[in-house]
Amino acid sequence: MLSKYKFAEVSLMLDNHELDHQNEFYFQWHITDRCNLRCKHCYHDNYQQMGLNISQLLKIGEHLCDAIKNWGKIGSFSITGGEPFIRKDDVMQLLDYFDNREEIGHVDILTNGTLIDQQIINDLKRYKKIRRIQFSLEGLEETNDKIRGNGSFDVITSKIKQLTIMGFKTSVMMTIAKYNKDEVIPLAEKLAEIGVEYFILDRFIPEGQSADMKKSVLDSIEIKEIYQKCYSYFKNTLKPRMLLYRTLFCLLNPEDKHIGAICSVGNNALTIMPNGDVFPCRRLPIKLGNILKNSVYEIWYTHPLLWEFRDPNNLKGKCKHCEYIPVCRGCRAFAYAITGDYLEADPQCWKDNN
Amino acid sequence: MSIELSEEIYLKHDEGTDCYYLFCISNGKHFSLNKTSYDILMFLKMGKDKQEIAEFISNHYNITLELCKKDIDALIDVLKENNLLTTKEI
Numbered sequence: 001m002l003s004k005y006k007f008a009e010v011s012l013m014l015d016n017h018e019l020d021h022q023n024e025f026y027f028q029w030h031i032t033d034r035c036n037l038r039c040k041h042c043y044h045d046n047y048q049q050m051g052l053n054i055s056q057l058l059k060i061g062e063h064l065c066d067a068i069k070n071w072g073k074i075g076s077f078s079i080t081g082g083e084p085f086i087r088k089d090d091v092m093q094l095l096d097y098f099d100n101r102e103e104i105g106h107v108d109i110l111t112n113g114t115l116i117d118q119q120i121i122n123d124l125k126r127y128k129k130i131r132r133i134q135f136s137l138e139g140l141e142e143t144n145d146k147i148r149g150n151g152s153f154d155v156i157t158s159k160i161k162q163l164t165i166m167g168f169k170t171s172v173m174m175t176i177a178k179y180n181k182d183e184v185i186p187l188a189e190k191l192a193e194i195g196v197e198y199f200i201l202d203r204f205i206p207e208g209q210s211a212d213m214k215k216s217v218l219d220s221i222e223i224k225e226i227y228q229k230c231y232s233y234f235k236n237t238l239k240p241r242m243l244l245y246r247t248l249f250c251l252l253n254p255e256d257k258h259i260g261a262i263c264s265v266g267n268n269a270l271t272i273m274p275n276g277d278v279f280p281c282r283r284l285p286i287k288l289g290n291i292l293k294n295s296v297y298e299i300w301y302t303h304p305l306l307w308e309f310r311d312p313n314n315l316k317g318k319c320k321h322c323e324y325i326p327v328c329r330g331c332r333a334f335a336y337a338i339t340g341d342y343l344e345a346d347p348q349c350w351k352d353n354n
Numbered sequence: 355m356s357i358e359l360s361e362e363i364y365l366k367h368d369e370g371t372d373c374y375y376l377f378c379i380s381n382g383k384h385f386s387l388n389k390t391s392y393d394i395l396m397f398l399k400m401g402k403d404k405q406e407i408a409e410f411i412s413n414h415y416n417i418t419l420e421l422c423k424k425d426i427d428a429l430i431d432v433l434k435e436n437n438l439l440t441t442k443e444i
Contacts (some may be wrong), residue, residue, distance in 0.1 A: 070382040301377035301384065302364045311370025 024075045024105065026269040027064055028282055031057060031090065031277040032082040033274045037112050038209075039148045041138070041175055041216070043283060047082065051274035052292075054090045057249050060272065060291050061097050067296045069103040080136070088120055095127040106131035108171075113159040114152070132198065133163055133351070134171045137185035140190065147179070157194055164195035171198035173238070177216040179227055180332035185233055191240045199240040201230060203285050203348060205337045217338070220350040227252055231259065250327045251351055260327045266309030270296070278308065283333035284342060308343065317345025318352055357420045357430060359422050366391060378438060385436075390415075391429055398439070404430075 013066045019333035033049040035042075052060070068075035077098060084091050091109065098104045106129055113135045124130060138144045141153040148156075160170050172191055176186065189200055203223065206214045206237065218226070231252045250260025264281065271279040276292040278299050279285055288306070289299040300306065308314050312325045319330050330346025362380040365387075367373075374387035387395070390411070398406040408422040417427060433439045 067382055195369065285425075295379055295382075297377065297382040299381040301366070301375075301379055305368070311368065313370050 023073055024076055024268060025068050025071065026076045026078070026264065028078045028080065028110075028269070028275050030080055030082065030271070030282065031084055031094070032087050034086045035082040035112070036086065036114060037083070037149055037152065038354055039112075039136075039138075041147055041177065041204055041208065041210045041213065042203065043208040043285075044082070045211075047170065051087070052276060054093055055278075056292065057090060057094060058097055060276065061094055061241060063291070064296060065098070065101045066101060067300075069101075071235065072074045073103070073279060074105040075103050076106050076108070076131075077104065078110050080211060083112050083115060084109060084110055085115040085120060087122075088115070088334045092123050092127075095124075095130065099127050099129050100234075104129055108134055108174075110136075111154045112136065112148070112152075116163070118162075121168075124168070125166065128159045130168070131309075132169045134173060134200070136173045136175070137191075138174060139180035139187055139261050143180050157190075160196060161194050169197045169241075170195070171200055172196050175201040175204045176218060176223075176226060176295040177204035177213075177323075178218060178222075179216055181218060181222060184226055184230060186240070187343060188233065188237070188240060192237075196240045199234075199242045201226075201242065201307045203331065203334060205331075205334050207283065207285065207337050214338075218348065220348050220353055223348045224251075224350040227270045231334075247328050247331045247346065248349055250324050251349070254327075255323070263309075263329045263332050265332050266306040267342055270300070280309070281333050283331075284336055286336075286342070296308045305342075314343050315345070316341065316343050318349065319345040322351065324351075356403065357398060359395065359433075360399075360438050360440065363395075363399070363438055365395055365399065376438070378436075383436065390425070394426055394429055416424060 019343040022225070024101055029271065032051040033044060033046050035047050065075060077161060079091055080095060082290065086132050096109060098107050103109070108131050111133065120326040134234065137156060138147040145151065174180070174187060176184065184201065191199055204216060206217060228230055229291055230242055231244065244259040245261035247261060247263055252261065265284060266280060269281065271282045272291055273279060278288045278292045280288060287303060288303045311328060322328065332342045334348060335346050336342035362378050362381055364377040366375045366377065368375065374389060374392035376385040378384065378388055381434045393411070394407055397410065404423065404426055408419055408426055413421045430439065
């Protein structure tokens with residue numbers, strides 16, 4: 001039977017809404033691999049690259065901002081490393097540039113905190129687009145220092161206090177694994193004491209220098225227990241506020257529209273590495289191109305891997321027919337690290353477990 | 355006159371949503387297409403000329419050659435307006 005003929009339509013799409021589900025586009029930008037810490041669970045495996053020079057960074061920044069503008073979106077950046085303040089002058093130049101781009105909504109800085117001094121704090125005060133300074137802690141002092149190095153807990157918490165006094169909003173990310181799973185709520189209580197505004201929980205993914213730490217990965221039952229505790233604790237806690245928009249959280253209460261989030265891979269985010277390589281997500285280390293050679297449009301529109309992610313029919317295992325596909329899809333990076341297949345079911349999902 | 359799609363054009367049929375797109379990787383513009391315009395553009399990309407495309411569409415959908423040519427011209431005008439193709443006098 002012949003298909004019905006339709007006039008050859010073509011219409012300009014002024015924004016990216018048909019490809020993306022949100023009005024924000026996020027770039028996580030690792031400007032250097034160099035770091036003064038060697039955290040045991042780190043996803044880096046190379047700490048040598050200083051990264052591109054500042055004129056290259058500014059050129060990339062301009063290109064990414066132009067893309068966000070063309071797409072009619074609001075842009076957000078996280079500037080990170082390595083440790084970004086190893087290149088503190090370059091961080092300030094980037095912040096200066098973003099401050100003058102109206103399509104940029106906010107910029108976060110993800111830092112280990114150890115290099116922040118009063119001069120850096122004074123400099124940061126100049127930039128109106130800074131939303132938060134994000135630190136990482138892995139539990140209370142003893143546990144944290146085993147992972148991040150002796151004395152790091154004291155240094156980081158003192159920097160948080162210093163920034164809080166100066167009027168900055170701060171957040172703390174905790175990467176949960178077997179070794180710190182019982183310290184989520186105790187750490188949150190400590191963070192409340194020192195004025196941290198936001199608390200972010202991420203799942204440990206064994207890759208980079210932590211690739212041989214697979215035994216530290218939590219199983220689905222443990223993840224469920226931690227998420228349940230967090231949901232109960234944080235739904236009535238204003239400070240720190242836990243950012244519950246993460247995959248799997250929606251399973252706890254599908255009626256609660258404030259929890260859970262679709263994986264951003266192929267959806268509304270990209271990661272730029274110190275040499276310009278582009279990854280779908282920092283935790284999913286598959287090179288999509290290099291921003292010095294390939295435009296962000298070329299990568300975003302043409303890379304087959306991103307198209308694979310966009311079509312939920314490609315998901316495998318229990319993710320494939322899950323009713324929560326519109327609000328979850330699991331963590332593709334975690335699936336990749338554990339199974340070698342980024343489309344496999346999220347191994348930490350507890351739904352339909354016997 | 356031969357018509358060539360710019361090399362910066364990327365055509366995509368997203369099977370998940372059954373949507374058709376035209377992306378320009380140099381300036382980020384993107385367009386939604388329907389099946390007919392996608393097919394015409396794919397033929398252009400393959401180097402087919404307007405007559406060949408019109409004949410295929412006409413046979414495939416069982417419509418007149420004149421209607422096909424008119425539609426192809428309208429589509430080409432939109433693409434020209436957006437600098438998405440080049441024409442060469444032979």
